[in-house]
Amino acid sequence: MCFVGLGMRIIGVTAYTYDANFQFGSYTMSGGRKANGYPSIVVRLLTDDGIEGWSESAPLGSDYLPSTFTGEVAALRELAPHVLGLDPRSPAVVVQKMDSIMLSGNAAKAFIDFACWDIFGKSVGLPTYNLLGGVLCPSLPAFTVIGLGSPETGVKKALAEYERGVTALQLKIGDDPVKDAQRIRAIHKALPSNVVCFADANCGWNLEQALIYTRTLGQDICIPLE
Template sequence: MKITAIEVYGHQLTYAHGEYVMSGGRAAQRQHSTLVRILTDEGVEGWGESCTLGGTYLPAFAEGTREAVRVMAPSLIGEDPTNLVAIHQLMDRSLLGQNSAKSAIDIACWDLLGKVAGLPIARLIGGIAQPDFPLYEAVPLASPADMAAFVRMRSEAGISRFQLKVGNDPYDDAARTRSVVEACSKDVVIVADANGGWNLQSAVIAVRELAGLNIFIEQPCRDTADCALVQRMSSLPLVMDESVVNAAELYRAKYDAGAVSVNIKLARVGGITGAVRMRDQAQELGMTICIEDVWGGDLTSAAVAHVAASTRADALMHASFFNDWTLEHVAGYQPRSVRGRGKAPEAPGLGIEVDIHTLGPALFRVEK
C-alpha cells in the first residue's frame, strides 16, 4: 500500500457550554480543528484530527499545524502508511517537534492500519483491557457559584469526574474548588487544574488553602521543577500534564515532582504512537493516567477511546470525549458516551465513518 495523496480540511468546533475559560484570561467559544485525510493506491483512506486551544495553551496553533502538514506531506507520498516507524522517521527528518501536526498524520495512519488488518485500533495497541471506561468533563473557570452549578448540571448527565479550571488568584481558586467539592458527593473525582497558570508563590498559597480537601492538583506551575517545589509543601496528590512531553520528563514528573498521575494528550506526544509509548511507561512506573487530547471532535474522541480501552483499568484515571463538549460532528456523533462512560468503536481502524459532506473543500491537497 502506498500513499497517493494527503488532504487537509479545516473544521470549526463550537464549545457546547458557551465559553471555555482557563487561567490567565485564556478563553474561547470555538476552536479551529485540522483534519487530515490520507488516500492510498488501494482505495483505502485514513482520517486523523488535531485541534489546538488557540495559540497560548501549548506551542502550537491551527495555522502552524496545517502548514507543518503541508511541509511534511511530500516526503510521505509513495510511502506505506501502515509502517508507522518509517512514517515517523520521515516526519522527523522534515521537521523537529511539531507534534500537533504529526499527531493528525499518525492517527490517520493507524486508521489505515486497522482497516487493512480488519481490526479496531485498540486491538492493535494491546487489546481491550476494559469494555468501557470513565470519562471526565472540564469545568470552565468562573465564579464559585457558577462552577458549582455547572457540576450539578453535568452530574445529572452521569458525569462523576470533573477537572476544575483554576490558576488565577489562589484565594479565589480555593473558593471555587471548595464550592464544587460541597456540590458533589464524596465519591466524585475532582481535579483542580491550573494549566501551569500559577507562579511559585501563588501555587504554594493555593495548596495551603486547599489542604484537607479530597482533590487532586494538576500542573500548578508551568515548569516541572517548580511543580516539584510546590509538591514538597503539599499533601494533595499531584497530576502532571503540559510539561511532560517525553520519557525523561515523565521520569522527572514521578521522581522529582512526586506526581502520582500523568495526563497524556495525543497531540502533545505525536499521536496514538506517542500516547501508547508514554501510557506503557507510566503503567510500568505505577502511575495512573488520563488519556485525552488538547481539543477535538468525533475523530479525536475515537482515537482517545482506543488508547483508553487498551489501558489497564487499574491504571486509567479517566478519559475525555471531546465530541460531548462540542456541537459539530463529522462522523455522526460517534463514539457516543453513556452516563459518563465511553467505549472504543468495534469496527476496523478508528471505527467511525467520516461524512465528507459535512466539511467544506480541502484547504490543500499534496500529491505527486
C-alpha cells in the same frame, strides 16, 4: 487467513478544518486566558487500493501549548507531498520519512501517523487497538473541565456535567487563591461524594499563592492539585 496485499501506496492527503466551540460558551483559565472554542483538523489519507485512513485533533490555543492550528496546517502542507508513494501499513517508515523532512511538527506528523494505523487496521480487518496491543479495560476513564468563574456558575456547570454522567472533573484555578478556594469548596459541596475532583492552576501561581489556596480550602476537603 488474511494477508496484507502488496503495493499499497498513499496517493492523497487531504486536511479539513472546522470550528469546535465549547458547550458552555466562554472557557477561562489562569492569566486571563479565554476562548470560545478552537479550530480543529481532520486528515484523510487515500491509498491506491481505495482504503481511506482518518485522524482528528483539536489543537489548543497558542497561549496554552506550543502546537497551534496554523502551525499544524502549515506543517501538514509541507509534509504531505513527501509521504505520497509510501506504504501506510509501515507507519515507522512513514514517520522516519517525515522526521527527515522536518525536525519539528510532531503534532502534524501525528495526524498522518494515526491515519496510517487506521489504514493498516482496515487492510487486515482488525481494529487499530488490536494492532497496538489490545484492549486492557472495557471503557476509558474520562473527565471534563470546569473553567474559572463565580461559585454559582461553577456549581451550575459541574452539576450539568454530572447529570450527563461525568464523574470526574478538572476544576480550573490559578486566579485569586482565596476566591478560587471558595469556588472549589462550593462545587465540591454541591456534588455527590462519588465525583472525583482535581484542580489545575495552569502555572498561574507561585508557591505562596498555592499555599494560601490550600489553607483557605481547608483540611476537610482533599482536592489534589494537578
